[in-house]
Amino acid sequence: MNDNKFTCLIKAKIMFVHPLLLALIIALAACSNSSTDKIASKSAQPTKEAPLVTQASGSIYLYGEVHGVAKIIDKEYELWSEFYHNEGMRHLFVEMPYFTAEYLNLWMQSDNDDILEEIYDDWEGTASHNPYTKAFYKKIKGECPETIFHGTDIGHQDETTGNRFLSYLAANDLTETEEYTLTIEAIQQGRFYRSKDDNVYRENKMTENFIREFERLSSESVMGIYGSAHTGLDEMDYSTQSIPCMANQLQKHYGDNIYSENLSWIAKDIDPSRVDYITLQGKEYVASYFGKQDLNGFKDYAYREFWRLEGAYEDVKDLQLVENYLPYDNYPMLIETGQVFVISYTKTDDSVEREYYLSNGKIWDEGMYSTQQFTAE
Structure with a gap:
């Protein structure tokens, strides 16, 4: 197999101003800012950097996830419950649009689950459409009822959730409110992003939206749940690798007030899932089987399967190495130094290729x- 074929499957000068002139300048600036805010709230054009004025003094605790994984969702609830009950936190930031979070806040005050449903x-069709996610929100409503959700992503599901929330606001004579303006803004952000498929735009908007929500809380600390691609303090935008990701930008903005942990592991x-036996160099080893990965979309390949050969490292560590590397994140299980793996690639013609790897602490380029x-051999 060609080198690195699958490696992509996956940091003063003081001037005197007459008091009357000063008062006039301040008044004009206030009017100008007010008008600018109104225009900006209706604009979906990309910006290069997040706002630089910082007033909030609380701390930010970010947790990166793989969306829709039950064990991660359980850990996130455990973390939020601890912050809520032991630290007095009430504000939970989530990777969803402004209007979805506001709709969830309405649900938190209701006596039924109609809105959540x-x-x-x-x-439907997203990683959030699973029973574990629904149970997560129900648990929060039951055990952490004063939780306030803050959605800071661009608009998704604007034709359904977005329009439904706009209808709610209109029916309650709330079309002149900030909630209405920010909902329209989130919808426009989503549509602009999809029209351009611009991930740099999305990452910057997620950062700006986060700062907007956080700045309003003054001294409150918050917890945030986002895909791990957005939460690395030293990471670049996961898609383009051309700008810092959201958490990286937030760190530059807030410094030591931000903490991030990746829960993807x-x-x-x-x-x-089962135990097999595989013979290597004439010796039979217990082979722990960790399942199958679909390779649909990779020419000529159907899927690959993973085994870990137990106790084989000392026997193979001095064998000839090949300049072909497979990053840890390609594996379906956790990797430790000093382990040996067998990977079987099944092609679309049903032929099979078998490769052998060891974890020797190597950091790929x-x-x-x-x-x-x-x-x-």
Whole structure:
């Protein structure tokens, strides 16, 4: 197999001003700012940087996830419950549009789950449309009832959730409110993003929206749940690698007031689904099987399967190495140094290719911990 074929499957001068002139300048500036705010709220044009004026003094605790994974969702609830009950936090930032979070806040005050059911139905086709996510929000309503959600993503589901929230605001004579303006703004952001497929725009808007919501809280600390691609303090935008990701931008804005932890590893904290036996270099090893990955979309390949050969490292560590690396994040399970893996690639013609890798602590030239292929024959 060609080198690195699948490695992509996956940091003063003081001037005197006459008091009357000063008063006039201040008044004009206030009017100008007010008008600018109104225009900006209706604009969906991309901006290069987030606002620089910082008033909030609370702390930000970000947690990166793989969307829709039950074990990660359980951990996120545990973290929020601890912050809520032990630290007095009330503000939970989430990777969803402004209007979806506001609709959830309405649901939190209601005596039924009708709104949640509507939002959940709107999530069909996304990673959030699973029973674990629904249970997460129900638990929050039951156990952390004063939670206030803040949605800081661009608009998604604007034709369903977005329009439904606009209808609610109109029916309650709230069309001249900030809620209405910010809903329109989020919808416009989503439509602009989709029309351009511009991930730099989205990352910048997520940052700006986060800052807007956080600045309003003054000294309140918050917790945020986002895809791990947005939460690395030293990471670039995951799609283009051309700008800092959201958390990286927030760190430059707030400095030491931000903490981030990636919970994605929890999804890989799994046990083997079965135990097989594989012979290597004439010796039979217990082979822990960790399942199959679909390779649909990769020419000539159908899927690949993963085994870990137990106790094989000392026997193979001195075999000839190949300049072919597979990053840890390609594996469905957690990786530790000193392990050996067998990967079986099944092609669309049903032929099979088998490769052997070991985890020797190697960091690939992309800065990722990776396993390295070795020659088994």
